[in-house]
Amino acid sequence: MALLDDVNSELATINDDLPAAMVAQAAAMFQFGGGLRQTSSKQVVLFAQFDSLEAAKWLHNAIVNQFQHQAQEVAKRQPLHEQNGAKQPKFDAVIKSVRRKTPQGQIIQRYNVVVDHGAMGLAVWLGLYNPRIHRVVRGLPPEIVNGKIPQIKAAWRGAFMAHGRISDIGTAGYLEVICPTHEAALALQGAAHRLGISAKTRQVRSSERVTLRDPDAIERLLNLIGAPQSAREWTGKRTDGEPRGKTNRLANFDDANMRRSAKAAAEATEKVRNAFEILGDDIPPKLRAAGQLRLDHRDASLEELGRLADPPISKDAIAGRIRRLLQKAEKVQNARQQGL
Structure with a gap:
């Protein structure tokens, strides 16, 4: 889907100046792209898989260049009696290219962002793991859900970059995000409502999805999350495609309507x-x-x-x-x- 690639490429160029928004985007990218995993050697890693190399690079850059510095600054500001001699947090992330074959024989390229060293610390930092109750957060962190509008936009941006889909020319208009859990779907739906956009949750086979079908809502969401060029492109394709899609129907009913x-x-x-x-x-x-x-x-x-x-x-x-x-x-x- 060429348009999907265009949207992801455009979103990957955004570097929000608000640290909380960057955290929200990264948290959503991990949550909707993979999450906390345990390897065969019992090692805990934080993992996310993307179709877009640009999306993987954005997340990798945020971890090694932004969050590392932010976490260290937070640690420095802690009172000495709260530090307990703990080392300043360090997160290591790598991008791994993965190729796999579909049942139809098509080769698909995927890009994995994997954090092994400091994975649990980063998960806590992003709000994906609650250390007080020792439990993985199944939706979006409360700090994001109840956060400011820039965080809501960033969370939607991250979720779409991780597992978003959008219709291309000649098909019925839709935009959707495949969600890892029902809680994540409800959280993303609520985030859309905070942006003034109506989205619906639905279950397709074994996956939960948040879907938009209203053309104006799709265009508005693309603009809000930072893809205005893709929004114009999608709107143009929809405008061009609609007459073609209706031609046969109009031809079939034109005479009857006139009569x-x-x-x-x-x-x-x-x-x-x-x-x-x-x-x-x-x-x-x-x-x-x-x-x-x-x-x-x-x-x-x-x-x-x-x-x-x-x-x-x-x-x-x-x-x-x-x-x-x-x-x-x-x-x-x-x-x-x-x-x-």
């Missing part, structure tokens, strides 16, 4: 003409003017009739006047029949 419209216009014209004959001169000026417009422009839509009125009125107003004209004629006709 129905012509029939409805003929019936409406005949009803108005009959109302004029029944009412004679006893017609309020506004109702007469609306009926005359219907007679003079039998193929025009209600909206067009409203624009032709003097002064112009809405299509609801012109429809209401024609309806009252027909109702008045019906009452007069019924009264005459009862009088007979």
